[in-house]
Amino acid sequence: xxxxxxxxxxxxxxxxxxxxxxxxxxxxxxxxxxxxxxxxxxxxxxxxxxxxxxxxxxxxxxxxxxxxxxxxxxxxxxxxxxxxxxxxxxxxxxxxxxxxxxxxxxxxxxx
Amino acid sequence: xxxxxxxxxxxxxxxxxxxxxxxxxxxxxxxxxxxxxxxxxxxxxxxxxxxxxxxxxxxxxxxxxxxxxxxxxxxxxxxxxxxxxxxxxxxxxxxxxxxxxxxxxxxxxxxxxxxx
Numbered sequence: 001x002x003x004x005x006x007x008x009x010x011x012x013x014x015x016x017x018x019x020x021x022x023x024x025x026x027x028x029x030x031x032x033x034x035x036x037x038x039x040x041x042x043x044x045x046x047x048x049x050x051x052x053x054x055x056x057x058x059x060x061x062x063x064x065x066x067x068x069x070x071x072x073x074x075x076x077x078x079x080x081x082x083x084x085x086x087x088x089x090x091x092x093x094x095x096x097x098x099x100x101x102x103x104x105x106x107x108x109x110x111x
Numbered sequence: 112x113x114x115x116x117x118x119x120x121x122x123x124x125x126x127x128x129x130x131x132x133x134x135x136x137x138x139x140x141x142x143x144x145x146x147x148x149x150x151x152x153x154x155x156x157x158x159x160x161x162x163x164x165x166x167x168x169x170x171x172x173x174x175x176x177x178x179x180x181x182x183x184x185x186x187x188x189x190x191x192x193x194x195x196x197x198x199x200x201x202x203x204x205x206x207x208x209x210x211x212x213x214x215x216x217x218x219x220x221x222x223x224x225x226x227x
Binding site: 004030031033035040041042043044045048049050051054056058059090092094096097099100101102103104105 | 156162212216
């Protein structure tokens with residue numbers, strides 16, 4: 001089975017902190033994605049990557065950055081966390097033309 | 112740019128009744144389309160997908176969807192709802208980028224409630 005693992009299920013951080021969300025996949029997928037999920041807004045794409053060191057902005061990249069130093073790992077970085085970044089964050093991976101597989105999600109609360 | 116519209120943020124059906132969840136898409140190229148389901152406190156799970164070929168696709172748990180190019184729709188159906196179908200359902204469209212990679216865009220989701 002494909003496994004996409006997010007490092008934390010729940011996180012609580014303070015406003016202004018630098019936050020790292022880690023995601024690892026074990027299927028040698030080229031593509032990796034970060035989404036945030038908010039009630040009534042569905043999943044919104046923050047960043048995606050199709051190769052090591054490659055990254056593309058999604059629909060809502062402001063306030064976020066990403067890093068992909070190894071094929072299996074894709075990190076989402078909140079440079080200075082703000083309360084409006086409180087959300088559920090979902091990581092996913094896929095081959096170039098197939099469905100995406102999702103992690104369990106990280107519920108981030110910024111206080 | 113591609114986009115997905117799901118009509119109805121909440122749908123309620125009786126157990127045993129037909130389930131119909133609506134999805135319309137826009138895409139400048141032939142789309143790859145997906146339906147995912149999310150149970151409470153879990154990640155997303157693939158229900159079914161359309162890439163090429165047969166326009167009626169069958170998925171897990173008795174769900175199916177029909178790709179209708181003329182209507183730009185990909186509605187999800189199940190003939191008889193079960194209590195265990197209560198969940199949130201997301202439609203998604205995949206755009207394969209010419210420069211590499213792909214972009215997967217989701218709708219806003221439909222919460223399905225199944226009543227006795």
